[in-house]
Amino acid sequence: MKNKKVITTNDISSSQHIGKLIFQLQRLERNPRAFGEAGTLTPSEIHAVDAIGEDGNILMSQLAERLGVTKGAITQVISKLEKKGITFRATHPEDSRAVLISLTEKGEIAFRAHMELHAQFNQKLREELSLDEIAIFEKCIKTFTSLLNRENERKSK
Amino acid sequence: MKNKKVITTNDISSSQHIGKLIFQLQRLERNPRAFGEAGTLTPSEIHAVDAIGEDGNILMSQLAERLGVTKGAITQVISKLEKKGITFRATHPEDSRAVLISLTEKGEIAFRAHMELHAQFNQKLREELSLDEIAIFEKCIKTFTSLLNRENERKSK
DNA sequence: ATTAAATAGTTTAGATGGTATACTACATGT
DNA sequence: ACATGTAGTATACCATCTAAACTATTTAAT
Incomplete structure (x- = not known):
């Protein structure tokens, strides 16, 4: 029997959020x-x-x-x-x-x-986030995506 | 033959980024x-x-x-x-x-x-984004995920 | 205590969505 | 004219999921 978290660093939390995002996206895509x-x-x-x-x-x-x-x-x-x-x-x-x-x-x-x-989804998102936040969100998504893309390219060689 | 973009509003661009993200995620998940x-x-x-x-x-x-x-x-x-x-x-x-x-x-x-x-992926992300940006990114992901979750819940009823 | 209902997990048929490979038909370059 | 390349299709197979029927066990009701 182990503790719930074996390793505890500050990078885990962001992983968790992204993990949940992926979970919901996959659920939606099913x-x-x-x-x-x-x-x-x-x-x-x-x-x-x-x-x-x-x-x-x-x-x-x-x-x-x-x-x-x-x-x-x-x-x-x-x-x-x-x-x-x-x-x-x-x-x-x-x-x-x-x-x-x-x-x-x-x-x-x-x-x-x-x-x-x-469009409806985007509007809901705009209701809950500021314009500044959305701008940063988009930048981060772009960075994240290009990292993912690199990962995918690397693997498919 | 139509133009590439029939409708042009500022919410399209964020959709596109997210679309690409989903594309790469699905590719990774395959x-x-x-x-x-x-x-x-x-x-x-x-x-x-x-x-x-x-x-x-x-x-x-x-x-x-x-x-x-x-x-x-x-x-x-x-x-x-x-x-x-x-x-x-x-x-x-x-x-x-x-x-x-x-x-x-x-x-x-x-x-x-x-x-x-x-961990390696997170490190690469940290190399390309500031701490402030990452904090906002996480907040946005949480909001986005909870919206998606609501969407999924609504549908499964 | 007995018995009905609920719960944990398994099995299996079928849906979905993809790949790899072999194929047909057409195009192109020498 | 002919070899080679390219566009799309067909098909066998794989991965992943669900739904529904099933077994075995636990819990609850009387």
């Missing part, structure tokens, strides 16, 4: 969600919708790059979205191998519902 | 990793090791609660860890239904290697 008239979409589906929505239309391979997954994974998620009537494929006019993905009307609804969700 | 002599563990395995390591020993159901998954999921991950020689089961002395999980020597090695990884 469940499907309803997007208005567009119906229920899984996390990976809405991520794809988000990327397509921001670009207007996008190649399969660009989507793979952007979401950090293989082309095979994209084929699967797009096929599901197509079946749900959220996206549609079109052959690229100058390269018949390439496939351009776009949002249907229903897809646009899902996209806007998702944007709205984010 | 790949197994080597923990010294203890061998390679998948993300969910090291999460379990972490929780057990901090408590010394823990019941299956406590572990499920702590990791935010069902008991069935815990049974599965612990069975894998046991097969790898990282953890072992013991019957609770006062309730023969209950099972206490503990780390083996090898499990302790994995736990310490993981702690070390976190």
